[in-house]
Every structure is written in C-alpha cells, then in structure tokens.
Amino acid sequence: MKRALMLALLAIGVACKENPKENKEEKEEVIEIVKEAENEWVTLFDGSSFEGWHYYNGGPVTEPWKLEDGAMVFYPSENREEGASFNLVSDAEFTDFILTMEWKIAEGGNSGIFWGVSEDEKYAQPYLTGPEIQVLDNERHPDAQNGENRMAGALYDMVSPTQHVTKPAGEWNTFELMVNHKINKGHVVLNGTKIVEFPVHGPDWDKMVASSKFADWEGFGAYRTGKIGLQDHGDRVSYKNIKIKAL
Template sequence: MSRASWFGIAATLTLSASSFNVFGEINALTPAEEAQGWQLLFDGNTTKGWHPFQHPDAKSAWEVQDGVLTVNLKASDVQHGDLATDKVFENYELQFEWKSPVEGNSGVFINVQETPEHQIAWQTGPEYQLLGTAHKDNDDPAKRSGDIFGYTSPLAAAKMHSDGQWNHSVIKQNNGKVEFYLNGTLTSSVDFKSNEWKNWLSQSRFKDLPQFSASSKGHIVLQEWTSPIYFRNMKVRVL
C-alpha cells in the first residue's frame, strides 16, 4: 500500500471517529430510533429546548463546544446555575453520554418542580450523581457515581470508563418506578411511591423537604457545580 493510500485511509478513520461512536452518529437519531419514538434533547449545535433554571429568559453560562453541551464556569454577564429542560417529563427513558474531570462533581436531576417556592433543583428533584474517577465520594455508597445521591443502593457499583472517555447513562421512569444505569449496569432501582422509599426519606437528609421526590413528573435539570461537565447524545422517549 502506498503512503498516500495509507494517509487517505487514516484521514477517513479519523473523520469517522469524530462523527460516530459505538451508539451511532453523535447527536443524531437513527431511523430505528425515530421509529421507536426517540427525540433528541440536545441537537449538538444549540441549547434550544433548555433554559437556566428559574431564569427562562436569561442568557445561560451553558454553551455548545464542538458538539458537546457544557458550562462555562468563568463566563460573565450570563446566568450561572443549573440548566433545565423547557418541557416536563413523566414516564420516559433518557439516555446520555457524559464525561468529567477526575475530581469532577455534577449531576442530573429528575422530576424537578420549577416553582417560586423551590429555587434550587435538589429541593424537589432526586439526583443522578456524576463524578470523576478520582472523586472521594465514589467510595461512599450513598454518593457514588451513577446512583441516586444520598441513597445507599443495595446494587453493585458500576465501572466507570477511564479518564477522558465517555460514560453512558440511562434513566428510566414509569409510574414512579425509577431505574438508573451506568455503562450498562443497573445501579439504583426505587419506587418513589412505595412505603419503603417514604420510610427511607423520613430519615434522610431530605426529610425536611416535603416536595422532594413527591412528584413523578417534572423538568430534567443539569447541574452546574464546582467543576466542568460534558454531555452529548442526549435523547429521550416517552413510555
């Protein structure tokens, strides 16, 4: 094979790697996914469909960089804070890919109520924890990545991908029953309507928040915290 032919193949492979991953084309739906009812939550180019939590008309610190949704922690003259979907969701399956710095700490909240009396997303919405591989909270069964923050899951911890690689997460909710997955492993499974959950809640750090997990319908919210976080391939389908 000539050197020119080899470089041509290498260039093609590089282009393919930048446009596709193991789940298909980045920030796009396959015909099969469209037939199954999947919709993109992030189009890969804009923050359309999202707004700063509690500030729907403000310019957000969240931005798109090379097909990735992230937050500019140093941005000025913008609204900092969590990013919320414009729509509310009830029975659905959410898939997304994410990566974090090794010491990173962020999360995705579900069933968030955007009301005047609840100015912070975690006051109403349970959190899918997102941590870097070296974050100390990964050693805490109640705070590890891929789990419901604050809840000690009896299920085994999921294996996170190496630094700089994308992790794949799934959140399923149907009639108040929620399952969290990280890289193909079921990490948390709870029924927010069950007595078991309510008993746990009454003794948890959220016991003085009467609206926490009280609704099985609400906004999906991405957390701006103390470190960068990166999202792509965010898609949802109604169940």
C-alpha cells in the same frame, strides 16, 4: 412525531365514517400507529443549540455553558458572583420515561442529573425537588468518600450502585435512567450495566427519603411530573446525545 400523530388521527376520522365492521381492523391498526408515535424517541439536545433548555427559574442558556463538538459543556467561572447558579432544566415536563445521554466529568468534578424538578420561585435550586443521579469523578472528588450512595450512578444519598463501572474522569460514560410510575420502578444503566434499581413512589420510596439527607425537605421527590435537570456544581462537565422516550 407530531406528523405521525396527525396522520393517524386523520385516518381514524376517515375510518369512523365508513362501515364499522369492515373497518374494525383498520381502526385497530391506526390506534397502534398512534401508540408507536407517542413512544418515539425525542431528541432533547442535538448538539447544535440549547433549544429546549433554559436556566432554572431563569432565561435562555448562555455562558458559562458552551457548545463544543456536539456537546454542552459547563465551564465554571473564576469570578463567580455569590449566589449565582447556572443549573439547566428542560422546557418540557415528563412523568414516565426512559432518558439516555452521555456524560463526561472533569478531574475532581461533580454534577448530577435530576428528574421530577418543579420550577417555582419558592425553590431556589432544582435539587430541592428533583431526585438526583450522581455524576462524579469517583477517584478524586471527596464526596465519593462519604458513602457509595454518593458515587457516580447512585440515586444520590439513597441507593448505591451494585457495581462500579464508571469510566475515568475525562472519558465519556453512556447513561440510561428509567422512571416508570405505572409499575413503580426506576433504574440506572451506566456503560451498559444496570447498577441501580429503586421504587419511584409509595411507602418504599418514602422510607428511602426518610433515611436520607432529604428527610425534612418539603417538596423533595413529591412531583411525579417535572422537568429534567443538569446540575451546576461548580465543576466542568459535559453532556451530549440527550434523548427521551415517554412510557
């Protein structure tokens, strides 16, 4: 993507030195090339390393996350120290995007996918700022009994899935999250079906937050630009084929 941008910018510079009339169409074409390059899919996790990720408010990724068969897999420790946390966040920050990946949860498991995460020492966990799309074993985890807005694919504690298309624990689910502040829309597509739609800022967003457990959480959902997060909820979970495209 960087190479395409550099070539496009170089072409613009060359065009500007020549006859403006003759090169108007060429310059417009170059601008389109730049736009296309900016909108390319970027791989956030290619299955071979944890490059591009780190522990929230921490350092490089090590155990209990492991690389297995092209996926990053979290294995909860049996002797976990009190207060220990192994949430992952992306090195890069994003504002308007489409995020795609595959996830697989273990039996009875719980995890989540965050966006708009602010990495700051005053926030101990990514969920204090980043809204969450639930990753859950709906059949066995007790949170599924606390309301449909806590089931897999939900905008956690705010918007329930319109359909239940989650695959059983131990199977891979395809996932798409769109967040677009320009049009004030977000959505979740799970296994090819759009199951959740929501505003991402403004009065309607504020109403949703006010009716949720996050109503009095300073900083929650307040950052339009932030990091992508993957939750350590103490259960085994796997993620792979993570890509993102800026909008």
